[in-house]
Structure formats: structure tokens, C-alpha cells
Amino acid sequence: METTTIKSNFKSEEYFINMGPQHPATHGVLRLVLTIDGEIIKKVDPDLGYIHRSIEKMCERDSYQQIVHLTDRMDYLSSNINNEAVCLAVENALELEVPDRVKVIRTIIGELTRISSHCLWWGVMGMDVGALTTYFYGFRDREMINDIMEETCGARLTMNYNVPGGLMFDIHPNFVPRVKKFITHFKTKIPEFDRLLTNNVIFQKRTRGVGVLSKEDAISFGASGPVGRASGYSCDVRKYHPYSALDRVTFNEALQTEGDTFARYKVRIQEFWESLSIIEQLIDNIPEGEHRVATKAVIKLPKGEYFQKVETARGELGVYIISTGTKNPYRFKFRSPGFSNLSLLNHIAVGGKIGDLVATMATLDLVIPDIDR
Amino acid sequence: MGYFSNIYNGIKTLLTGMSVTGKYFLHSRKGAITQQYPDNRDTLKMFDRFRGEVIMPHDDNNEHRCTGCQKCEIACPNGTIEIIWDRGIDEVTGRKKKKIDQFIYHLSMCTMCGLCIDVCPTDAIEWGQNFENSVYDRTALTRVLNLPGSKLQPGVED
């Protein structure tokens, strides 16, 4: 797409516009204070905190088992991966080796969560650029995953299925056949996604060359997940610091080099295939064994500092625990992917139009509770 | 010729997109994913593990399995469970023993994390599949789970 610079002799005035906290494109209670000249965006100033619940402060009060359920409410679209992050951090601190079965199930459920999160993102992405039908197609497939989750974990969104030491209960007998059915179903649907939206000429015009992020900026802004990978920055935690059963599967890191909105879109579509392949490698050989190792009723972490990274659907989630040896953490910090990804919005949206901002924001895939914590 | 191939490719991709939605339009009867709640109430069955609310099952003799150990109360992150207990005289041994007076459950505060049920040593509480919890008054969401006059099932504590 060619960039047009218009030298204007008109005297124009910049003005402010409030995008949010109630706006269809901000996907939650994010407020963006836009400085606009006509349709061209001059500055984006995010204003956060509309749903800040101070989860980090609440963690200092709660026991380690209780903290897990709070993480459901951060990035609610990848709640299982958030749970896993806390559990892994606690298990590492306790030097607790969880059974193989737990590792494999955690990985499968994590990848299912990623697919489900990307399904929702795909639907919403289409909706943000104006194709309303995609929303329902994305949700149809997400519904199948939600049903699988509901049958095994008992809840559809905030599962709290992981506990320090393993899983709260074993997988449901229907889990494996249902996941297999989903894989065959979904494999026919991704090409349909491509036919409906990816190849669409209007969609490509809307996204190509919009919101370009260079690799250096991506690293400097701490971009992670699909946002970083679209800029050619190889940042998949699953590759560099593999956790659970991810060291025993082979998959390709979805990488693009353009760094524009369309590249971020393509990375996520590619991740559909990669996640499916990870699940396929594991689903047939879930090892037998215990689903849980017994921990003490009151978990006390040894004095020290612990850091655990995982790759959620949005990027790198870091859990930083400072323990003084008591049953509550001294400090609990979440390094949330959305927070860093939001910080680069001003950098890449300036100079675009309002429509570009909406498309860009859709591919950043912001979940506001994740940013506000 | 780029100009005309642009037009041709553009129209082709648009028609491909229309064929996808068109296919679903023709199969709209079969493909509809709408659940016509509450019309389908009779056939709508939640999964066994579905977390709707915490219930305390009682057997035919109006006996439950809760010993009043309060582990659930401690495990709960939100203060959803309150156990009011009492010391009563055990009929068999004649000794004083802890027993529950009221097991109070504030559904409005519950986040369905499942820690109370996970921690319960006697399986006294479990998940109920009821999800129709809308009420006109918030106080209706505070429930006493043990039925009036209920007793501890014999043999649970052994």
C-alpha cells in the first residue's frame, strides 16, 4: 500500500476524541485519548485502570492455592495457561516433580485454550474491520472447545483446573474422543476462514502496511507473542524456555517479517495449525498415572525469588514471586503480555486513520483485565 | 495490466467470500447453533462436573456428611462459606463433639473456584448443576446448605 502525504494549505486544528471506556472497538473498558487531525491520528494516550482489581495486592493476602483462581480473571481467554504459570512457579520453588500425565494434559489444554482464544480473536478481528459474520463462525468453533473444557474442568471460562502439584481432577473419559473430533472439524474450518476473510481483497487492503512495527522496536517495547513474532522477532517461550510437555513435541514457531497488521493476523492463523499439530502429537499418548501429587495443605515456599515464564495466547506471561518463607508471598508480580503490547500502540498507530487504529488494535489482541490486573 | 488483474483478483476473492456465507445460508436450517433457551429446558442437561453452585447432599434419613471441620471455610478465597458450629453430645459415645449448626453459603460471593470441594475430607459438599440463580433480592443468594433438623451421617468420622 502506498503512503500518501498531503501537504495542506488549509489551517486545521487538532482535536481530542475519547475512544472508550465504552466503545465497541476497545473490547472492554480501555480508554484511548486520541489526538486527531481530521481522520489522521496524531497521538494515542491510553488511560487504564477502569477494571483494576489489584490482583497483585490480593495475592499478598492469599495462600498459593487461592492465588491460582485469581489468575483466571486476568487474561480470561487463556485462563488455563495463566493457572499453569502460577502452578509451575510454585512447583519449581517446592522442587516438586509432577507426573508425566499432568504435564501432557496441561500442554494439551493449554494449546486448546490458545486455539479458543485465537478463534475469538479471529471473530472479533473480522468484526472490527466490519465483517460481522466472522464473529459467529469464530464462536461456533470456540464453542466446541468450551464444551470440552466444561466437561472436563466444569467451567467454560474461568476453569481453575490446575492446582499446585497437578490437576484438580483427572480428565473426563470423553475428553480424548472429543478433542479428536474437534481437530478433524477444525481442520476443515481454517481454510474456510482463509476464504472468507484472509484472501478478501478489502481485508488485505485494510491490513497490509498498516501499523508497521520493526523488529528493533518490537524488542525494545517488550512485544511478545504473535505481535513480536509478526515483526520477525523470535520470542516464543515454548521454544526458548519450554515448560510442561512442550520439550517433547516438535512445532514451528510462526514467524513473519513484515510487522504489519496483516502479518500479525497471519501469525495467529499459522498458530492455529501449530497448536493443532502439538495436540495431535500428544493426544494419542497421554501417559497413565496420577493426576496429582499431594502437597501440604498449607504451602510455604522456601525463602527466595522465583520467576516463571509461559506463552499465553497473547504472549509472554511472567510470574515473579518473592517469598519470605511464609504461607503468603511477600510480593507477587505478573508481567502481563497485554501491558507491554499496549505500550507500543501509540508508536504504531500514529499517522494512520481511525479505521487503521481499530484494525491495529484488533491484531494486538488486547484483553483489558490482563492489562489492568 | 496490473490495473485489470487487480480488478479481476479483487472480484474473485469477493465472490469466494460470498460463496462461504452463501453455503451457510443454504444450510441455515441444519447449521444453526442457537440454543433456544428457555424452550429447551427439558432437554438441556449440564455436564456432570459443571460448577453451578455448591450443594450439600442429604440422604433419605436427612443426614449429611459434614463434620464441621471448617477446612472449606479456610480454603475459600472470598469468605463465601461460613460455618456456625456448636458442641453437642454424641448419643453413641456420650462425649461432647463438634457439630454444625448452620452451613452458610453466600452464592453471590462465590467465584466457583472449587477449592472447598477439593479440600473437603468427607465429600460433604459437591457441585450442583443448577445455573438459574437470578433472584429479585440479593439476600436470597445466601443459603443454609444443611437442611433443618439434619444430622451427621454415622460412620463419616471414622
Place this chain on the structure above:
Amino acid sequence: MTNEELQRKIESWFPDPEASGLVFSMEESQFLNVSISPKDLYDLMSKLKANDDTHFDYLFCLSGVDWSEELGVVYHLESTQHRHQLVVKVRTPDRENPVLATVSSIWKTAEFHEREVFDFFGINFTDHPNMKRLFLTDEWEGYPLRKDYEDEINMILK
């Protein structure tokens, strides 16, 4: 680079480790920890980023910590080239008016993270381009994540 190499490299930058408060530690942590005094923080950080051997170009976590007497910031660094990690810690005893140097000119992500720390711990970062509250309203009193913060209405302690 291994942790030992990193330690030697950093030591070579500061001829007087006493004066700049340079302390290395591997205990109770999976990373190499470097403590530094506030006055040398910016110097150390820019060297860590600029030096080709260390090349810490990815600041993946910036957390404020309230060490009851002192306030501090912990920087988690990683090099995307060499894939080694390092933790830098800085503390300031001044609880009334804590001031640290900003690293937002080195890593752009620090701009938001430092605003978050300012919001919750009240640590002022000098030369920060936009040092104002991020989450809380401008008229909010106190810094909620400090250990001595009290709010009788909103805080429920167990």
C-alpha cells in the same frame, strides 16, 4: 555468556564496587542478581544494553518492591541474541520521596512499567517523558502496593 562471565564483565566496568554498591548473588534465585546503587543504575543499564557481549536488549519484567525499610525496583533482563538472563536490583532508603533514574530511554517498554511502579509504589523516575498516574486517578492518595498502605473501605484482610 555464563553467569561467571557476566559477573566478571560487569565488575570490570566498575573499578570501585564498594562505592557503586555492586553486589552479586546467586542465592535464592534462578538468575544472577546484581545489586547497584541508584546513582550508578543508569550507567550500568546503558552498558548492559550497549555492550555487544552482554547485549541485554529485552527488559521482560520491571517490578517495584517494598522491602519495608527500603523501596526498590527489580529489572529482569534477557538478551535475544545470547539468550542469557540477568536480574538487576536497585534500592533506595528514602520512603518519603524516592527517586530513581529512568531506563525508558534504553528500553521503551520501561515507560509504561515505570509509570505502573510510580502509581503503586510512588517511586519517581527522573527524566521520564510522562510521569503521571497510569491506573489510578490523579487525586488518589497513597501508593497501594506499599506494605504500609491502609484503606479501610476497599481493603479486606483475612
Place this chain on the structure above:
Amino acid sequence: MKYGLSIITTIHDWLYSVMPEWLAGLVEMILIAMVYLGIFSIAGLFLVLMERRVAAWFQLRIGPNRVGFQGLLQTMADALKLLSKELTGTEKADKFLYNLAPYFVIITSLMALAVIPFTAEFHAFDINIGVFFLIAISSIGVIGILLGGWSSNNKYALIGAMRSGVQTISYELSVGLSLLTMILLTGTLQLSEIIEVQKSGWLIVQGHIPAVIAFMIFMIAGTAETNRAPFDMVEAESELGAGFHTEYSGMKFAYFFLAEFINMFIIAAIAATVFFGGWLSPFGITESIPSLGVLWFLIKTLLLVFLMMWFRWTFPRLRVDQLLTLEWKYLLPINLVNIVIMALLIWGNLIIKF
């Protein structure tokens, strides 16, 4: 239609017998206007219902099916609800223009209906500049949108209104030029005569290649004229909330909403009339029963309306600069070339006539 016509004739004779000629003419006009208003506000509501059902079927849903048989009364209920709603507005709005804007929009769309021939008889105003009248009227509607957006004193509404101005003025050209291509074939602007010409083959068949191109351009530009997706920059709910009618509520909002659907009907009706022979049956199969004309007309129009709905529920929205690129770089040059081709066809007598 014979029966219907006899009633109309009876009323006409009776009116002229009881009052002076000028008064009778006036009363007759008002009566016709009332009938049109009644029919089309109801028809508009059913178009809304159709849109919702069609959208639902594209989207794996069922759609409204609760009020009345299969939800037939759903939009009636919605209209009643909107009628009973409070009319809110911004404090610093320009009250006069703010209240005026919805009427501009709805009146222009109703005015355009007057010249559309539903059958040979059911045709309120057979003016000899019919096509010209339609193009002229349909561009007045944008004034209502501009007024509404400007006077509501809301930045989102203003952006929407400005986009609408840009859009409608650009696409007006393509609508006009694509119709002009067909006028070359008919040699008349009068809609009843345009249909008369098509008794020897629909214009899209008569003019074959250039006619098909003109039809495609007309449908694209027509969709843009009515501000519907993929050209709904004016509303663009993911960007501007609700665009120019952000601050409107209740019945005033309903006017905007209804006008959009009537406009869509008009665009489809023009296309059906100019390209597909209006109320003429295909191959003249029901020529002996002229009262079936209205049925054929509705079938053709609703098929085209369905096509526009299909566009809406499939395509993403264009960006505002791409919208202008499409018009000025693609549609307009093609259109101009198309007119020349059509003229050459007629000159060389290469049109297909039965």
C-alpha cells in the same frame, strides 16, 4: 388489478363530483401520499425483518422468531417500542437542525418512491424525467445526514457526517453515469417508456457486456449511496460507535433506520426497472395477466435487496481513503469507457433484441 383500479376510478369520480376541481386534485394527492406512506412504512419494517432473518441465516443463527408467527411482528413491536421511547438529545445541539435532519432523510426517500413503476397502473407520478428525478432526489438525503451529524454536537457524529458527504457526492457520479449508459439504449428518461422498450428483451440482455458492467457498477455505487456495508463508513460501529445518528433516539432514530431500508429498496427497484424489465415477466409468460406485474417487480427487487444484504454480511468495511480510491480510480474511468462502448454498440447496431 382491475378491481383495484375500479375503486380508484370511483373515488376519483366522486371527489371531482363533490368539490371544485382544484380542491379535488389536492385531496387526491394527499390521499395518494397517505397510501404510499402507509404502505412503505410497513414495507420498510418488513425489510428490516428480512434483513435480520437473512443475517441470522448467514451467521448460523435463527433470527427473530418469537413475536407473531415466525417473528413476523417483531419489527412492528420494535417500532412501537421506539415510538414510546423518550427523545433524548445533547444539550448544546443546534435544536432546530437537529430535529429537522431525520425528516429530510425520510421524506427524500419517500419522495423517490413516487416515480417507481410497480405495474403499468400502480405508478403514482409518471414524469418524463423519471431517472433524472430519482438521481436528483436521492442526493438530497445526504443533507439530512450532514445536518444530523453536525447539529448533534458530537465528534463521532461529525466525523460520520463528513464521511457521508464525501462518500455520497463521489458515488453519485457512478450511479448517474451507469444509469446514463442504459439511457443510451432506451433513449428516454421516462420510467414507463424504459419498461416499454424492454418488451423486446430486458436491457441487461439487450446491452449485454456493457450493460452487465453498468449493472455491477450501479450495484456497488448504489450500496455506497445507501451507506450500507461494505461502505458503511458513516456508521462504522467499530470505529465511530453509531456515526451520524449517535445522539438520536426513539422515533427520530427510527426515521434514519427506516430511511436506510427504504433507500435500499429504491436502489434495488431502480436496478430492477432499468436492467431487469421492472414489472415485465420473463419471456412474457404472464403477459395476459397484467396484475401479476407487481409480483414480478417485487421478486426482482427483493432478489437484488438480498444481494445487497449478502454483500453486507460478507465483506469487511473499506477505509475512507480506499472508498474514494475505488470510486475515482476504478469505477469512474470504467464507467466512462463503458458509455463509449455502449454508444459504439448502438451505433453498430450490435444490441440483442428479440
